[in-house]
Every structure is written in C-alpha cells, then in structure tokens.
Amino acid sequence: MARDKVAEEIIRRDSERRSSRATWEVLWQSIARYCLPNEASFMEQVNPGQDRMRWVLDSTAPRALEMFGSFLHTLLNSPTSQWIKFGIEGTNELAWSPQVRAYLEALDRKVMALLSAPMADIYSQLHQTYLNLGAFGTAVMYMDTVNRQLRIRTYHLDDCTIEEGEDETIDSLSRQRTQSKRAALQRFDAEKLGRAFANLNDEKLSTKDRYVHAVFPATDPIVEQLPKSRTARGSAYYSAWVLDGEEKKVLEYGSYNTFPYMVPRWYKARGEIYGRSPAMTAMPDIRMVNRMSDTILRGAEKIVDPPLVVPDGAIVSPVRLYPGGLTFVEGGAEIKSLIPPGTSRIETGNQLLIARQQAIKEAFFTPLFVTPDSPVKTATQVMQEVDERNRALSPMLVRMQSELFSRIAMRALDILAAAGQLPLPPAELQEAGALKLEYVSPLIASQKQLEGLALARTFEQMSFWAQVDKGFFDWIDTDKVAQRIPLANGVDATFIKSETVVKSVRKARAEQEAMAAQAAVAPDAMKGAAAMMTAGAQVTKANAG
Numbered sequence: 001m002a003r004d005k006v007a008e009e010i011i012r013r014d015s016e017r018r019s020s021r022a023t024w025e026v027l028w029q030s031i032a033r034y035c036l037p038n039e040a041s042f043m044e045q046v047n048p049g050q051d052r053m054r055w056v057l058d059s060t061a062p063r064a065l066e067m068f069g070s071f072l073h074t075l076l077n078s079p080t081s082q083w084i085k086f087g088i089e090g091t092n093e094l095a096w097s098p099q100v101r102a103y104l105e106a107l108d109r110k111v112m113a114l115l116s117a118p119m120a121d122i123y124s125q126l127h128q129t130y131l132n133l134g135a136f137g138t139a140v141m142y143m144d145t146v147n148r149q150l151r152i153r154t155y156h157l158d159d160c161t162i163e164e165g166e167d168e169t170i171d172s173l174s175r176q177r178t179q180s181k182r183a184a185l186q187r188f189d190a191e192k193l194g195r196a197f198a199n200l201n202d203e204k205l206s207t208k209d210r211y212v213h214a215v216f217p218a219t220d221p222i223v224e225q226l227p228k229s230r231t232a233r234g235s236a237y238y239s240a241w242v243l244d245g246e247e248k249k250v251l252e253y254g255s256y257n258t259f260p261y262m263v264p265r266w267y268k269a270r271g272e273i274y275g276r277s278p279a280m281t282a283m284p285d286i287r288m289v290n291r292m293s294d295t296i297l298r299g300a301e302k303i304v305d306p307p308l309v310v311p312d313g314a315i316v317s318p319v320r321l322y323p324g325g326l327t328f329v330e331g332g333a334e335i336k337s338l339i340p341p342g343t344s345r346i347e348t349g350n351q352l353l354i355a356r357q358q359a360i361k362e363a364f365f366t367p368l369f370v371t372p373d374s375p376v377k378t379a380t381q382v383m384q385e386v387d388e389r390n391r392a393l394s395p396m397l398v399r400m401q402s403e404l405f406s407r408i409a410m411r412a413l414d415i416l417a418a419a420g421q422l423p424l425p426p427a428e429l430q431e432a433g434a435l436k437l438e439y440v441s442p443l444i445a446s447q448k449q450l451e452g453l454a455l456a457r458t459f460e461q462m463s464f465w466a467q468v469d470k471g472f473f474d475w476i477d478t479d480k481v482a483q484r485i486p487l488a489n490g491v492d493a494t495f496i497k498s499e500t501v502v503k504s505v506r507k508a509r510a511e512q513e514a515m516a517a518q519a520a521v522a523p524d525a526m527k528g529a530a531a532m533m534t535a536g537a538q539v540t541k542a543n544a545g
Contacts, residue, residue, distance in 0.1 A: 006225050007248040010214045010240060014174040017161035024274055028136050028157065034286045035061045035279045036135045042158045057293040060357040061286045064364040065279065069130035071369040076400070076439075079123045082112055084409050085438040088429070099426040106423040107435075111412045120150040128154040129404070133266050134364060137277030138162075140173070141262040141404075143411045150415060162263055164273055165217065169403070170263040171237075174214040176244075181205050188241070188251045196247070210244040211251075215260060230255060258414040264404035266396055282363035289356045296349040303346065306337040368392055401439060409437050455481060 025042045032040035037052035046052065056062065077083050086107050088100070096104070115122050125141060132139035132154065140160045142153050155175060165171035179187075181197055182205040190197060216222060217237055226238060235255035243249050265275025279286070308319060314333030327335060361367060413435075416422045466472040483496070497505070 004249045006222065006240060007242045007244075007250045009222055009225070010174065010212055010242050010250075011244050011248055014161055014176070014212055014214070017163065017174070021161070021274070025158070027280070031135050031277070031279045031283065034283075034290065035065050036131060037062070039132070039135070039156060041156070056290070057297075058289040058353075058357070060289060060360050061279070061282065064282075064361050064366050065131060065134050067366050067369065068134045068278065068364040069127055071365075072130045072134075073123070073127050075369075076397075076405075077123065077126050079116070081440070082108065083440050084108070084111055084115075084405065085440050086111075086409075087436045087438050089434050089436045097426075097428065100429060103423055103425050103429070110416055110421060110423065111409060114150055114412050114416060115152075115408070117150055119146075120152050122152045125152045125154045129264070132157060133264060133275070133277065135277055135279045137266045137275030137280065139262075139264055140175070141264075141408075142175075142260060143262070143408065143415075144260050145415055145419075148419070150412075160261075162273060170261070170273075171259060172214075172216045172220065173261045173263065174212050175261075177211045177213065178208050179211065180208050184209065184211070184243075192249075192251045193243070194247065194249070196245075212242045212244055213239065214242065215239040215256070226253065256414075257418075258411045259407065260411065262404050262407045262411075264400055267399065278364050282360045285356045285359045285363070289353060289360065292349060292353045292356065296346060296353060299349065300346055302339055306339045309336045365392060405439055406437050 029040060029042040029044070032042065033055040037056060040046065040052060040055075086104050088096070088104075114120070129139040129141050136157055138157060140155045140157060140162075142155060144151060159177065160173060160175045162170050163172040181200055184193060185197060185205075215237055216239075218231075218235060220238075223231055223238055226240075230238065230253045233255050235257055237256040237259055239254040239256065239260075240250045241252040241254075243251055266277050267275060269276055305321065310319065311333045314329050314331065315327065316330055317327055319327050319335065329335070413422070462472060462476070
C-alpha cells in the first residue's frame with residue numbers, strides 16, 4: 001500500500017500543534033467548567049445528557065459571560081440593521097457620483113443578503129463566537145458554500161489548531177472531525193474512502209473515524225507535494241480532507257482565494273498565538289466565589305440545622321429533628337445547639353461574596369453595557385458614560401474588525417465573485433482606489449457621535465468670544481463642519497448633497513440675490529434719471545427765456 005505523504009504530513013503537523021498547546025488546554029478546561037460548561041470537553045469526555053453544571057456553585061460567571069456575548073452581538077452585529085458597508089479608499093463619500101453611490105449600495109445589499117440568508121445562520125454563529133471570545137480569548141468560524149448556499153459555522157476550539165504567518169495573522173489551520181462511516185459515505189467519494197468502507201453492515205456503519213481538514217497558504221512547503229492539477233489554479237490557499245485511520249489518505253483537495261476560517265482573538269500576550277480573554281482575567285475571582293459560596297452554604301446549613309450537644313446517657317429516644325418531632329430525655333437533661341444564635345456572621349460572608357461577584361461582572365464589562373439604577377441623567381452624563389465604554393472596548397474592537405469583520409466581508413465578496421453575482425463597477429472606479437470596508441453599528445455610531453458632541457461644545461464656547469470679535473469664527477471651515485455633523489449623527493450620505501450640487505445651488509442663489517439687488521436699485525435709478533431730465537429741461541427753458 002502506497003504511503004500518502006501529504007496526509008501523513010498534515011496529521012504530523014496537527015499532532016505537533018496539539019502537543020505544544022497542552023498548557024492552554026488545561027486553562028481552557030478550567031475556564032469552561034466555571035464559565036461555559038457546555039464547552040468543557042477539552043480534557044474530559046462528556047457524555048450526551050450529562051450534567052455539565054456540576055462544578056458551578058455560583059452562576060455569576062456564566063451569566064456575566066452570556067450578557068457579554070449578547071450585548072457585544074447587539075452592539076456590533078444587530079440582525080435588524082446593516083453592519084457592513086463599503087467605500088472607496090482615498091475618497092470622501094460626499095464626493096461620490098450617483099453611479100458610484102448606486103454601485104456601492106448594490107454591493108452592500110448583495111453582501112448583507114448573502115450573510116443574512118437562512119442557511120448561512122450567521123447570527124447564531126456570531127453569538128457563539130462572542131461567547132468563545134469572552135471565555136477562551138480565541139474563536140474559530142468557517143465560511144464556505146454547500147450546494148451553492150453559504151454556510152457559516154463556529155467550531156469548538158478543541159477541534160482546531162492554528163498557526164500564524166509572518167504578519168502574525170492566522171494563515172494555517174487544521175480542524176478535526178469525528179463522524180460515522182455512514183456520514184463519511186454521504187460526504188466523500190466511496191472510491192476515495194477505499195475498500196474498508198465497502199459492504200458495511202449497520203453495526204459497522206455506526207463506527208466513527210477521525211478526519212482532519214487542513215488549510216494552508218500557497219507559500220507552504222507542503223504545496224509542492226500537491227497534485228499539479230491543484231496548484232495550477234494559482235489560489236492563495238489550499239486545503240485537504242484527510243482520513244486519520246489505519247490508512248492515512250487524502251480524500252479531497254480544495255483551494256480558496258481568501259482564507260475560509262475567521263480566527264478572532266480578544267487580545268494577545270507576547271509570544272503567544274492563542275488569545276487571552278476576560279474570563280482569564282476574572283478566574284481568581286471566579287474560583288473564589290465558588291469556594292465562598294460553598295463555605296457560606298455550609299455555614300447557613302449549620303444555623304438552620306445546627307449540631308446538638310446532648311448529655312451522655314440522657315436521651316431515652318432518638319433525637320428527632322423534623323418539625324414537630326418529640327425527643328424524650330431523662331431528668332433535667334437539655335438538648336442545646338452547639339452554635340448559639342448570633343455567633344455565626346453569615347452576612348459578613350455575603351458582603352465579601354457580593355464584592356467578588358461585582359469584580360467578575362466588571363471583568364466582563366457588564367457595568368458598561370447595563371445602565372445602573374440612578375436619577376435622571378443629563379445628555380452630557382450619558383455621552384460621558386458612552387465615551388467610557390468606547391474607551392474600554394476600542395482596543396479589542398480594532399482587533400475584531402481586522403480578524404473577524406474584514407475577513408467575513410472579504411470572504412463574502414470572494415464567494416459572490418465566484419458565483420458571478422457581483423454588480424459591475426462604473427467606469428470611473430477603474431482609476432479610483434480599492435474598496436474599503438466600513439463598520440456600521442451602535443457602538444461605532446456612538447463613537448462618531450462623540451465627534452459631533454465635540455463640535456457642538458466647540459461652537460458653544462466660541463460663540464461667547466464671537467460677540468467680542470466678529471471674525472472669531474473665521475478660523476473654522478464651516479463647510480467641513482456642515483459635512484461632518486450629519487455623518488457624526490448617523491445620517492446616511494445619500495441624504496447629503498454632493499459638492500457639485502451645493503456649488504450649483506450657491507451659484508443660483510448668488511445670481512438671484514444679484515438680480516434682486518439690481519431690481520431694488522432700478523426704481524431709485526429711474527427716479528434719479530427722471531429728476532435729472534426734469535432739471536435739464538428747466539435749465540434749457542430758463543436759458544431760452
């Protein structure tokens with residue numbers, strides 16, 4: 001039997017990456033136990049239907065993580081609004097021609113329609129992605145077409161191993177999948193699977209095998225071992241499905257112009273490939289609240305059902321602790337509680353517990369998302385709170401834009417181009433810059449509104465000095481301010497007139513004003529001319545007399 005060198009190399013790489021991240025898996029398992037129990041399968045086998053909350057005594061961390069994922073999803077990718085928008089590099093959207101505007105609007109609609117299709121299921125997958133980011137700091141999302149329909153899936157981090165390229169972006173990934181022989185026969189060519197999959201009875205059809213999907217860049221040395229018919233396509237990335245069994249063999253090759261996996265990371269530490277997360281920051285408090293909850297519960301149980309002090313030999317009948325129970329004793333013997341009332345300070349433990357729970361919520365940014373109960377606030381106070389939230393999330397948001405949103409948009413464009421569904425660009429765009437990606441979301445909008453608020457504050461402060469010096473506003477370009485304020489408040493550029501239209505309107509207004517001025521001057525001029533003519537006639541008459 002001939003050896004498949006490509007399959008063996010892919011399996012070797014996957015095994016090497018898994019062995020090098022053993023410490024990560026220990027950390028991920030600990031986090032998953034307390035924050036995301038449904039994903040706690042990194043280092044232990046979880047049977048279907050098994051209780052996965054058995055490690056959790058305090059639910060603050062799971063609930064804070066749920067709120068983190070939900071609020072982040074709503075702020076960045078609301079299903080009710082457009083959150084991806086295209087523009088042109090190096091140009092101002094107010095200067096776009098009607099043809100360019102129509103092309104970009106058509107492009108926006110095409111991409112959003114593709115991503116929002118029911119089969120794509122992007123919004124539930126994005127929610128799981130944000131949960132994984134909050135818990136593990138790294139998430140894996142896959143975009144590809146199945147039967148000409150887009151399918152998006154978020155995969156468990158335990159199934160995937162990653163590798164960075166020279167620019168510290170993820171350009172190589174392998175994903176394992178365990179499935180039955182029945183499912184494999186539905187997915188792959190029976191001839192490729194080999195004789196081991198032929199003539200299987202029902203019992204053997206249910207047995208499972210391990211498969212690995214590997215994606216690597218065209219610059220990877222393994223590409224030289226691929227069949228020439230595959231590399232002749234000149235793609236940026238290549239892939240292979242490998243059967244990892246007794247016989248290691250490639251079942252299917254593939255190629256991509258864009259990397260099909262999105263691997264966002266919350267933030268990175270020096271020298272590490274996998275990301276760090278809010279849950280990692282909160283883990284000391286998460287462990288502590290679970291220990292404190294156990295201690296407080298045991299203390300409360302002793303108060304409710306305290307241990308008893310009974311004189312030796314004084315009990316005639318068993319001690320009955322249920323309500324209404326009668327216990328018989330001899331002589332003057334008394335049954336006393338070992339813990340007198342008031343000696344156990346449960347409230348102290350509760351106060352400490354609440355403080356640690358609040359620290360966990362702060363680690364997941366919950367106070368920034370939820371408006372606390374307080375008196376009515378001014379607009380300035382609300383904007384200040386929004387500014388604080390934006391400052392806290394901005395560093396991670398920039399990484400999300402580069403590692404998640406931009407890759408989703410570029411992958412969607414690649415899929416539409418392959419299907420021949422992209423609108424034709426106007427001729428003037430052939431000399432313009434490349435497409436640029438913009439992000440439309442409540443969080444981005446609030447950041448833009450801060451610019452509008454700054455302009456309002458500036459004009460408010462300058463108006464006082466303008467009363468002293470009428471030329472005080474000469475330093476401000478009012479045309480640029482008029483363009484910027486609507487955009488800062490979220491007004492679509494289609495509602496704003498272009499520079500050409502504004503110039504024509506101003507020219508027409510100037511002409512009308514000039515004509516009006518001439519019309520206002522004309523009667524006085526006619527009166528003056530008539531007076532001059534009358535005076536001249538009188539002089540002529542006097543001279544004649």
